[in-house]
Amino acid sequence: MKGKTKTGLNFSSGIVEMVHGSGGRAMSQLVDELFISAFDNPYLSQKNDQASFDLPAGRVVMATDSHVVSPLFFPGGDIGSLAIHGTVNDICMSGAKPYFLSAGFILEEGYPLKSLKRIVDSMALAAGEAGVTIVTGDTKVVERGNGDGVFISTTGVGVIPTGLDIAGSNVKPGDKIILSGSIGDHGVAVMSQRENLTFETTLLSDSQSLNDLVDVMVTAVPEIKCMRDPTRGGLGTTLNEIAQQSGVGIQFDEMQIPISAQVASACEFLGLDPLYIANEGKLVAFCAPEHSDQLLAVMRAHPKGWEASIIGEAVVDDHRFVQMKTAFGGSRVVDWLSGEQLPRIC
Amino acid sequence: MKYVDEFRDGDIAQQLIGKISAEMVVGREYRLMEFCGGHTHAIYRYGIPDLLPDAIRLIHGPGCPVCVLPMSRIDMAIELAVAHRVILCSYGDMLRVPGSTTSLLKSKAEGADIRMVYSVMDALTIAEENPDQQVVFFAIGFETTTPPTAIAIQQANKAKLRNFSVFCNHVLTPAAIIGILDLPEVRTEDSLKIDGIIGPAHVSAVIGSDPYNFVAQQYKIPVVISGFEPLDVLQSILMLVRQLNEHRVEVENEFTRAVTADGNLKAQALVQETLELRQEFEWRGLGFMPDSGLQIREAYCEFDTEKRFNLSNRRAKENKACECPAIIRGVKAPEECKLFGTLCTPDNPIGACMVSSEGACAAHYSYGRARVLPPTNECSS
Numbered sequence: 151m152k153g154k155t156k157t158g159l160n161f162s163s164g165i166v167e168m169v170h171g172s173g174g175r176a177m178s179q180l181v182d183e184l185f186i187s188a189f190d191n192p193y194l195s196q197k198n199d200q201a202s203f204d205l206p207a208g209r210v211v212m213a214t215d216s217h218v219v220s221p222l223f224f225p226g227g228d229i230g231s232l233a234i235h236g237t238v239n240d241i242c243m244s245g246a247k248p249y250f251l252s253a254g255f256i257l258e259e260g261y262p263l264k265s266l267k268r269i270v271d272s273m274a275l276a277a278g279e280a281g282v283t284i285v286t287g288d289t290k291v292v293e294r295g296n297g298d299g300v301f302i303s304t305t306g307v308g309v310i311p312t313g314l315d316i317a318g319s320n321v322k323p324g325d326k327i328i329l330s331g332s333i334g335d336h337g338v339a340v341m342s343q344r345e346n347l348t349f350e351t352t353l354l355s356d357s358q359s360l361n362d363l364v365d366v367m368v369t370a371v372p373e374i375k376c377m378r379d380p381t382r383g384g385l386g387t388t389l390n391e392i393a394q395q396s397g398v399g400i401q402f403d404e405m406q407i408p409i410s411a412q413v414a415s416a417c418e419f420l421g422l423d424p425l426y427i428a429n430e431g432k433l434v435a436f437c438a439p440e441h442s443d444q445l446l447a448v449m450r451a452h453p454k455g456w457e458a459s460i461i462g463e464a465v466v467d468d469h470r471f472v473q474m475k476t477a478f479g480g481s482r483v484v485d486w487l488s489g490e491q492l493p494r495i496c
Numbered sequence: 497m498k499y500v501d502e503f504r505d506g507d508i509a510q511q512l513i514g515k516i517s518a519e520m521v522v523g524r525e526y527r528l529m530e531f532c533g534g535h536t537h538a539i540y541r542y543g544i545p546d547l548l549p550d551a552i553r554l555i556h557g558p559g560c561p562v563c564v565l566p567m568s569r570i571d572m573a574i575e576l577a578v579a580h581r582v583i584l585c586s587y588g589d590m591l592r593v594p595g596s597t598t599s600l601l602k603s604k605a606e607g608a609d610i611r612m613v614y615s616v617m618d619a620l621t622i623a624e625e626n627p628d629q630q631v632v633f634f635a636i637g638f639e640t641t642t643p644p645t646a647i648a649i650q651q652a653n654k655a656k657l658r659n660f661s662v663f664c665n666h667v668l669t670p671a672a673i674i675g676i677l678d679l680p681e682v683r684t685e686d687s688l689k690i691d692g693i694i695g696p697a698h699v700s701a702v703i704g705s706d707p708y709n710f711v712a713q714q715y716k717i718p719v720v721i722s723g724f725e726p727l728d729v730l731q732s733i734l735m736l737v738r739q740l741n742e743h744r745v746e747v748e749n750e751f752t753r754a755v756t757a758d759g760n761l762k763a764q765a766l767v768q769e770t771l772e773l774r775q776e777f778e779w780r781g782l783g784f785m786p787d788s789g790l791q792i793r794e795a796y797c798e799f800d801t802e803k804r805f806n807l808s809n810r811r812a813k814e815n816k817a818c819e820c821p822a823i824i825r826g827v828k829a830p831e832e833c834k835l836f837g838t839l840c841t842p843d844n845p846i847g848a849c850m851v852s853s854e855g856a857c858a859a860h861y862s863y864g865r866a867r868v869l870p871p872t873n874e875c876s877s
Contacts, residue, residue: 471866478726479506480543482863488842
């Protein structure tokens with residue numbers, strides 16, 4: 151059988167086969183030699199169909215995220231690390247500390263085991279960095295041509311520390327908006343690798359877990375009203391979501407949005423608006439004006455928030471428009487993203 | 497960003513606004529048509545309407561190739577992909593434009609092989625990689641996108657690519673300007689009057705500024721060839737206002753960094769070699785106009801999709817409530833259309849002007865609609 155030797159899986163030239171998803175011995179071998187070996191924790195090693203665990207006291211948060219990025223490896227990350235960061239960030243945007251993750255894999259027949267191992271090792275590393283444990287999982291294999299290498303779905307649970315109330319509907323007129331850093335890095339880094347669009351850039355995706363940044367933020371300012379990570383649809387879409395949920399307008403200043411010269415240039419020649427490009431390691435936070443300076447200070451003191459900036463504020467507006475003062479001196483509506491700027495970036 | 501930021505400087509913008517304001521003659525309105533959708537997009541994106549004196553009225557022109565393409569041509573493209581089962585290569589904006597019954601994007605979802613390309617060269621590559629399939633490039637655009645199409649036809653000819661052809665929908669800017677200026681609404685009635693035209697610099701980088709001399713001479717309207725950066729637009733408005741105040745009627749070139757009177761002779765020769773004038777071409781909003789579009793010359797007819805697949809022109813029924821035709825003519829503003837912002841939005845476009853980001857309705861909806869809705873907001877700062 152290809153992809154397998156008597157002693158173990160062939161991670162140098164083996165490939166994913168249909169039997170790896172069949173529930174039989176081959177699948178068991180894949181689980182043992184790849185997943186359990188990489189994720190290495192007592193919950194997974196018990197090999198039950200589920201994981202049981204205790205959680206600290208507090209309100210439990212659950213989030214799920216499916217990842218279909220193309221290409222699977224991009225500058226600054228891969229689908230494995232992204233699958234951890236995406237779910238960890240969804241959990242911690244509530245102020246919660248993330249603890250446990252599940253991982254579901256849909257593998258395409260013929261996919262190289264060597265590449266799969268790279269992805270799984272990257273997941274293990276990202277989970278370790280974020281302090282979360284992958285405690286249960288699932289593997290399915292689809293026939294060649296019916297997938298795109300690897301799809302990964304992760305679900306996570308976390309616990310909100312007592313005293314926090316962070317939600318998209320909490321924002322009031324006058325609240326300040328803080329952005330944690332530069333926008334568009336992930337989307338442009340992924341796009342630079344597209345087959346029909348390859349261009350050279352040293353830009354890396356910003357894909358990273360934000361739970362350590364969130365931890366210092368909620369410790370310093372537990373009164374934070376709302377946090378969200380502007381992933382698909384970018385900052386523009388995220389601000390519209392929050393304006394809609396909270397029933398406010400939003401006004402922000404283009405001059406306060408950090409953006410790298412590489413992202414700005416790529417967007418310029420491709421005709422894209424960086425406000426709608428995906429990020430995978432940034433957040434926006436809303437807080438009362440009296441807390442904004444303190445929150446900004448703790449964010450800037452953290453390596454994942456050194457570029458943080460107060461970009462604007464919520465205003466009274468029945469239309470719930472998001473409006474931007476342009477660097478040029480005018481103002482314009484920043485609408486919801488319509489259509490698709492870039493397919494399959496996360 | 498070098499060579500870009502310099503043309504988006506807010507301080508210089510304020511100086512230009514000051515100069516424009518100082519030029520305003522009390523009681524006079526300056527009605528300026530920005531011909532090109534690229535200008536419409538830039539004007540809204542940078543918030544220029546907020547900066548200008550009220551006496552400056554910008555009228556959006558028909559210079560969006562997606563918006564002016566009649567529904568019948570979209571139906572023909574869909575027919576190519578669905579009935580003739582070609583690989584249809586199209587620029588992204590065209591995919592969402594509604595035809596009579598469906599769009600290219602919906603046809604793609606239903607199984608047609610429709611591919612978004614960034615350049616006609618991508619379509620050539622697809623043809624080389626799929627020798628057993630017919631590959632059609634859905635060519636649209638004004639003079640700016642025409643030379644690349646011409647090069648692709650020549651390259652296909654040289655490489656003897658028998659499975660590649662071009663569905664040619666290229667149109668001409670000067671013809672569209674004549675079409676607008678000859679409209680009864682412009683010339684005889686009082687519903688629209690154009691005092692000056694902001695001309696597109698990228699078109700003139702190819703054709704030069706001389707082809708606009710007829711506008712100044714025959715229609716007595718000044719033209720300024722303008723770049724697409726926001727400072728270019730403001731500078732061009734200032735130049736037009738000054739011409740009007742000084743009763744001058746000239747073609748002036750604001751975009752001297754790339755436009756000359758003659759344009760790019762090499763590009764013109766390439767186009768001349770492969771393409772020729774059509775007797776007439778249909779424009780959405782303007783109807784059939786003579787000498788306003790291009791077709792592939794007989795010498796290259798094997799690369800002409802219309803001939804290869806024996807396509808015939810047809811009539812398509814527009815949605816009667818859609819005011820795209822009047823908006824393209826500059827007779828109505830987007831918010832005067834009953835469908836604007838209600839049934840017709842960028843997510844669910846009914847008219848072509850709502851599809852392309854260069855369309856007047858899309859630009860107005862996405863960037864400018866806070867200006868036309870009654871204010872309810874009060875900045876808390």
